[in-house]
Amino acid sequence: MSLDPSAPSGCPLESSPVPIYEVSSAERARLWADLRSRYGQIAPIRLEPDLTAWLLLGYEENLEVLRDWATYSRDTRRWNEIRDGRRKLGSGLRPTMAYRSSALYADGAEHARLIAPIADALAQVPEARVRRDITEIADHLIDAFCERGEADLVRDYTTPLPALLVNRLFGLGDVYGHALGHLSASLWASDGTVGAEAVARMRDYFVGLVQRKRVRPGDDLPSRMMAHEAALSDAEMADQLIVLAGAGHEPTANLLGNVLRALLADSRIGRDHASGGLLLDEVIDHVAWSEPPLQMLAARFPTRDVEIDGTLVAEGEPLIIGFAAAHADPRLGAGAVPAESALPPGHNSAHLMWGVGTHRCPAQSLALRIVRVGVERLLERLPGVRLAVPAEELRWREELFVRGLVSLPVRFPAVEAPPRSPAADEDDAEGGYAEVDGGEEPVDLLGRVLRWWRGVRAASTAE
Numbered sequence: 001m002s003l004d005p006s007a008p009s010g011c012p013l014e015s016s017p018v019p020i021y022e023v024s025s026a027e028r029a030r031l032w033a034d035l036r037s038r039y040g041q042i043a044p045i046r047l048e049p050d051l052t053a054w055l056l057l058g059y060e061e062n063l064e065v066l067r068d069w070a071t072y073s074r075d076t077r078r079w080n081e082i083r084d085g086r087r088k089l090g091s092g093l094r095p096t097m098a099y100r101s102s103a104l105y106a107d108g109a110e111h112a113r114l115i116a117p118i119a120d121a122l123a124q125v126p127e128a129r130v131r132r133d134i135t136e137i138a139d140h141l142i143d144a145f146c147e148r149g150e151a152d153l154v155r156d157y158t159t160p161l162p163a164l165l166v167n168r169l170f171g172l173g174d175v176y177g178h179a180l181g182h183l184s185a186s187l188w189a190s191d192g193t194v195g196a197e198a199v200a201r202m203r204d205y206f207v208g209l210v211q212r213k214r215v216r217p218g219d220d221l222p223s224r225m226m227a228h229e230a231a232l233s234d235a236e237m238a239d240q241l242i243v244l245a246g247a248g249h250e251p252t253a254n255l256l257g258n259v260l261r262a263l264l265a266d267s268r269i270g271r272d273h274a275s276g277g278l279l280l281d282e283v284i285d286h287v288a289w290s291e292p293p294l295q296m297l298a299a300r301f302p303t304r305d306v307e308i309d310g311t312l313v314a315e316g317e318p319l320i321i322g323f324a325a326a327h328a329d330p331r332l333g334a335g336a337v338p339a340e341s342a343l344p345p346g347h348n349s350a351h352l353m354w355g356v357g358t359h360r361c362p363a364q365s366l367a368l369r370i371v372r373v374g375v376e377r378l379l380e381r382l383p384g385v386r387l388a389v390p391a392e393e394l395r396w397r398e399e400l401f402v403r404g405l406v407s408l409p410v411r412f413p414a415v416e417a418p419p420r421s422p423a424a425d426e427d428d429a430e431g432g433y434a435e436v437d438g439g440e441e442p443v444d445l446l447g448r449v450l451r452w453w454r455g456v457r458a459a460s461t462a463e
């Protein structure tokens, strides 16, 4: 796709939005540069054939919008098309542009009320237990492929690891984690229908979970959130948990995958890290700048008409946060965004990957822990792991919002897996919650999602 300089004039959001969904993921860096040279730091785009928005390209502009929640609301109900009845919140919207009664979509005092149980519950998760759980899950996943001498790390490792961990935080056994991982990945799909179905199934999953925890609280995230003085209703709890799962799984899986890609595909980074000359945290920051797991983020809605880099944005017009574009902002100066294969000039963690302001990610240390332990465990268990294809053949997924690989094929000298205890096998089969299929209403919703997932898995194995 090339930009059309003869496009009609007038409000660019109405007359000449650029259909960025037509640009392949391999062309994204060029797209940001093209948009910037034509429009400046904010560009009119189409996210879908009938969905127009402004994309923020500049680092400072993104920072300003993220910081000022009073002028730039997170509440999708302020979208001018929703307000004017031209679009419905409930139908056909990709989940990232939708609305739920959770902290993510709330402003001001309402946001403070909804985020407090999440932040407090996350802060109470014992560090040592998380580390043990991540290590255990990583080992279990590696055991499943280490004797083969080859694997697709995206399918076999980076995708299931955060899903299983988040699910354990929710107090359920691993078997549910696979179903949850499938659902939370679908939340980011470009296809609104896939996303809407995922949200509906996740709602079943979490309503079932909340009902279960009300009756039998445990030492887990949802139970701690429910015990919080904010006294969230069951519906609010389910919406918070959908956000936790959606925000927790896909970005973490992609950061883990993108860091492994940097270590395996870039010989200088891999060699310097192996020799101790480059810390893993430096590699993570490098990847956060160059391949952030969220390239874009929806959305902010101005509460009044505003001017951004000389462009007038009307109240309620959607602004999309552009992390990847902001990180490539030439005004940051040469070297701020190191080119692939060039190491960062220092430990530069001023990237926007975790967000900024009141909605800044409350689980940064948890996500970093998953990535650090995930990388360390893999390299420790599989010395000699290397790419199975030339680095140029690795392909990025075509989604607009997330940046992650289609697959990461590797080879390594095969190693024997340690014997598994019968207890672990049993837990894997039923997640330690064999009674879920028992038919009682509170548990049956969870059972229904599990049955659906088993159908999906059986169909994909049969293909």
Ligand code: HEM
Pocket (backbone or CB within 6 Å): 074, 103, 104, 105, 115, 118, 166, 243, 244, 245, 247, 248, 249, 251, 252, 255, 293, 294, 297, 298, 299, 352, 353, 354, 355, 356, 358, 359, 360, 361, 362, 363, 364, 366, 367
């Ligand atoms: C590499 C992994 C992760 C990245 C890059 C990431 C990034 C972000 C970003 C950019 C936001 C801000 C959203 C906004 O401003 O609209 C955010 C919010 C959030 N994240 Fe994360 N996140 C990650 C992992 C996690 C994990 C593991 C969890 C929990 C299990 C989590 C839970 C949340 C929640 C609940 C919010 C909403 C906060 C609010 O609205 O106040 N994230 N995350």
